[in-house]
Amino acid sequence: MGETLQINHEQHHRMLVRQLSNEVVPRRPLWPVSIRLGLWAGLDAVLMVWVMSRTTNDFTAKLIHPRFLIEMAFFTLAALISAALALRSAIPGRKLSATEAALAITLVIAGTLAIIRGEPMDTSTRLQDFAKTGLACSIETVINGALPWLALWWLVKRGASMIGWLSGLLVGGGALLFSFAVMRIACPIDEPLHLLTWHLLPALTVIVLSTIPGSYLLRFRPSNRQIAG
16 A cells, blocks of 8 residues: 555656656846846936936936035935845845935935925925926926836736835835926926925825835746646
8 A cells, every 4th residue: 555655656747747847948137237227227218318408397407406416416326326226136045125215215315305405395385386387397206217117017017026025116216216307497487485394295295106016916826736646
């Protein structure tokens, strides 16, 4: 009886190994994070140059102001850190750096404080005019972040994220924080309440919403095919 069970077990084991070997499809190894991050950053640079060439905003006149440069640098660097963390999150067994995550959050907070302290908030604008002007900026913020979001999503999807919602959050952070920086070039308005309400708030909203598709679509799920035997 014991010998029969052992033979059946060995037959089942050989059949299992044979079936798995037939189902395995060789895949090319992922490029290093540095290369994929460089490609994504290159796409962002092209997008920023394109916005510069099309905007009617005289952003070059703002380059002499340290506050404007600090805002641009802080949000752009936070976007790059978030994108790097997103790419690493798709590598099984790779721990994310809490220090880098804290640095990205600190840069966003510092950039926000620079906006608030830059100029006094204008609360005299009529609500209708405030919303009419701001809604267009809100939509443009999301549109400018769409291509970086899709590109980074694709790069992360090629890996195997174990925590889908976190990867989604980081993808959104990389794309929309960069979009916020781009909008500082595209939009001629420097008033803090406008920037916080119609630029930063939509960006943060999309970042949070990115966790929803990330939970379902980015999390790695092995095939659940039934194995005969």
